Amino acid sequence: MFAFILARLLQSVPVLLAVAFISYGMFAFVGDPVTAMLGQDFTAAERQAMIHQLGLDQPFYLQYLHFLWNVLHGDFGLSYRLARPVGELIAERLPATMELAVSAAVLSLLIGVPLGVFTGINRNSALARGLMTLSLIGVSLPTFLIGILLILVFAVLLGWLPSFGRGDVVHFSHWSTGLLTSSGRRALILPAITLGMFQMTLILRLVRSEMLEVMRSDHIKFARARGLSEHAIHFHHALSNTLIPVITIVGLQLGMLIAFSIVTETVFQWPGMGLLLVQSIGVADIPVMSTYLLLIAVVFVVINLVVDLLYFAVDPRLRSQGGR
Amino acid sequence: MALLDVIDLVVEFPTRRGTLRALDGISFSIEPGEILGVVGESGAGKSLTGSAIIGLLEPPGRVASGQIQFEGSRIDRLSPAQMRPIRGRQIGAIFQDPLTTLDPLMSVGRQLVETMQTHLKLSDRDARARAVQWLEEVGIPAAAERVEAYPHQFSGGMRQRVVIALALCAEPKLVIADEPTTALDVSIQSQIISLLKRLTESHGTSVMLVTHDMGVIAETCDRVAVMYAGRIAEIGPVADVVRTPSHPYTEGLMGSIPSLEARVERLRQIDGAMPRLGAIPQGCAFNPRCGRTIARCFTHRPDLMPAGATQAACWLVGGGAA
Numbered sequence: 107m108f109a110f111i112l113a114r115l116l117q118s119v120p121v122l123l124a125v126a127f128i129s130y131g132m133f134a135f136v137g138d139p140v141t142a143m144l145g146q147d148f149t150a151a152e153r154q155a156m157i158h159q160l161g162l163d164q165p166f167y168l169q170y171l172h173f174l175w176n177v178l179h180g181d182f183g184l185s186y187r188l189a190r191p192v193g194e195l196i197a198e199r200l201p202a203t204m205e206l207a208v209s210a211a212v213l214s215l216l217i218g219v220p221l222g223v224f225t226g227i228n229r230n231s232a233l234a235r236g237l238m239t240l241s242l243i244g245v246s247l248p249t250f251l252i253g254i255l256l257i258l259v260f261a262v263l264l265g266w267l268p269s270f271g272r273g274d275v276v277h278f279s280h281w282s283t284g285l286l287t288s289s290g291r292r293a294l295i296l297p298a299i300t301l302g303m304f305q306m307t308l309i310l311r312l313v314r315s316e317m318l319e320v321m322r323s324d325h326i327k328f329a330r331a332r333g334l335s336e337h338a339i340h341f342h343h344a345l346s347n348t349l350i351p352v353i354t355i356v357g358l359q360l361g362m363l364i365a366f367s368i369v370t371e372t373v374f375q376w377p378g379m380g381l382l383l384v385q386s387i388g389v390a391d392i393p394v395m396s397t398y399l400l401l402i403a404v405v406f407v408v409i410n411l412v413v414d415l416l417y418f419a420v421d422p423r424l425r426s427q428g429g430r
Numbered sequence: 431m432a433l434l435d436v437i438d439l440v441v442e443f444p445t446r447r448g449t450l451r452a453l454d455g456i457s458f459s460i461e462p463g464e465i466l467g468v469v470g471e472s473g474a475g476k477s478l479t480g481s482a483i484i485g486l487l488e489p490p491g492r493v494a495s496g497q498i499q500f501e502g503s504r505i506d507r508l509s510p511a512q513m514r515p516i517r518g519r520q521i522g523a524i525f526q527d528p529l530t531t532l533d534p535l536m537s538v539g540r541q542l543v544e545t546m547q548t549h550l551k552l553s554d555r556d557a558r559a560r561a562v563q564w565l566e567e568v569g570i571p572a573a574a575e576r577v578e579a580y581p582h583q584f585s586g587g588m589r590q591r592v593v594i595a596l597a598l599c600a601e602p603k604l605v606i607a608d609e610p611t612t613a614l615d616v617s618i619q620s621q622i623i624s625l626l627k628r629l630t631e632s633h634g635t636s637v638m639l640v641t642h643d644m645g646v647i648a649e650t651c652d653r654v655a656v657m658y659a660g661r662i663a664e665i666g667p668v669a670d671v672v673r674t675p676s677h678p679y680t681e682g683l684m685g686s687i688p689s690l691e692a693r694v695e696r697l698r699q700i701d702g703a704m705p706r707l708g709a710i711p712q713g714c715a716f717n718p719r720c721g722r723t724i725a726r727c728f729t730h731r732p733d734l735m736p737a738g739a740t741q742a743a744c745w746l747v748g749g750g751a752a
Contacts, residue, residue: 323530324525324527324530324531325530325531325532325533325534327486327525327531328523328525328531328532328593328596329533330486330517331484331486331517331518331522331523331525331597332517332518332522332523332545332548332596332597332600333514333515333516333517333518333519333545333548333549333600334514334518334544334545334548335514335548336510338544338548342536342544343533343536346533346535346536347533347534347535420535421534421535422534422535422537422580422582423534423580423582
């Protein structure tokens, strides 16, 4: 098992190098951070000085190696826009995004899996059919529209929940959380629903179709023939056999939640990494964008590793083949 | 009193193009401790009969009329909740393919424990001890260690032994074995059949053994029912049905068994194929393939009639020729 994890981590090194190269290279050729930073009035000399100061007069590969070298030492560079260390900026924003993404994931699992089981078992009931129709809306409505609709209804018309921001947060050294204050929790509800809506409906539909598949299988028929209770059949024998594909999708979707919470964070002015990224893109803040992409790559690598480990936990057939 | 009485059972499948009658008036009974073999071609309704008895017909299939009585009380009209304590506890089932009938994610021990604790009041420890006993009884070597093993760690034959243990572990009075050896290696088949016979004998369990294999029937069963196109063509004690078949279809079946003693150039076969459910001819369903038809075979459908020691659904034995 240890060898497996080590091999996986080694495999991820070239992936991360490639992501670093592509992200840095891509951003190095888009936009002009110097102009954005200098503002309206500047002389040619000032511009030259700025370019030199940022190291942008060096050849591209040197810039890249320099970036890489610094990253390996935990230095992600200075933000062009805010003139602050990128590592610090991201560390500030990371808790907000993680809190939002994990809340959305938990929400989508807690609702999606039971509803998927329900619609899979009672597929002909009116309620299940209604849920399936509703889930189509969740799958097909774009996130920003859901967010705006939720704001309109719950913040503007009903005035129940705040329409933007994160509320009050509590700080623990490097981490901050809104879960401990009531305004923080209230502020989290709408963004979490917005972000989790698509995942929830996706999980619902996935669990449902997997349940339908498994319920037809011989071992479920045999479980019935042994007189096991409905509960045991549905949850011990059927649901566990749907877990492999569900874990795969949920893992990937969690990565998506973290990586692409941009839209939700923009709609709700959520002070997370996504909002930071959008603001950075506007002024071609290369260090922030590159570091962000690198971080997302790390997130995906870690999630994939966790997913693989969960496979072993769930499926004894895999345990006996490799792993030890 | 018979353990199981099936009386004039009709199973229908409503389809878009009308209702198909898959079982058309089946009647038979199984006595305590008896092994009844059920043979016939694919689609004759053998497995369907088993599914109907245990109440696991695949929808939209349904019992349209007739009765299934277990120990004198009807079980064909019970709700799923009422049927559940009967399944496994009173009537067990063994299915065809041991590779797919076990839950791949649960150890065989837990599957046994779960089944026994569903039906019997057993502590975790007792249930576990019994699980090991059962594995020993069905001939799993090193049962105490393998109780934690998962289905994929067993071979096909071993898995079918586990399936048999699962079917018998709540000590049902009747086991429906639906082609328990069809998916297995030929060399394993007789082992599994003799295991099944030995276990059911020692526990006094009745068996309904569905199979294609006349050899298995002849060796194992007390009585045999020959099915054709959703009906019973002939039923009676095995020795009589095998040696002196009364129904031309049974004769044909017996003729298609290779014999070790008599050297024949070519095995006899029954010409043609069994009719589809939607296209069963008028009169006797076997008439297009029968070599000894009389006029009545094309107009009237024969019911089971006494024919020596057996009963056969054929006008030739029931005085129809007169």
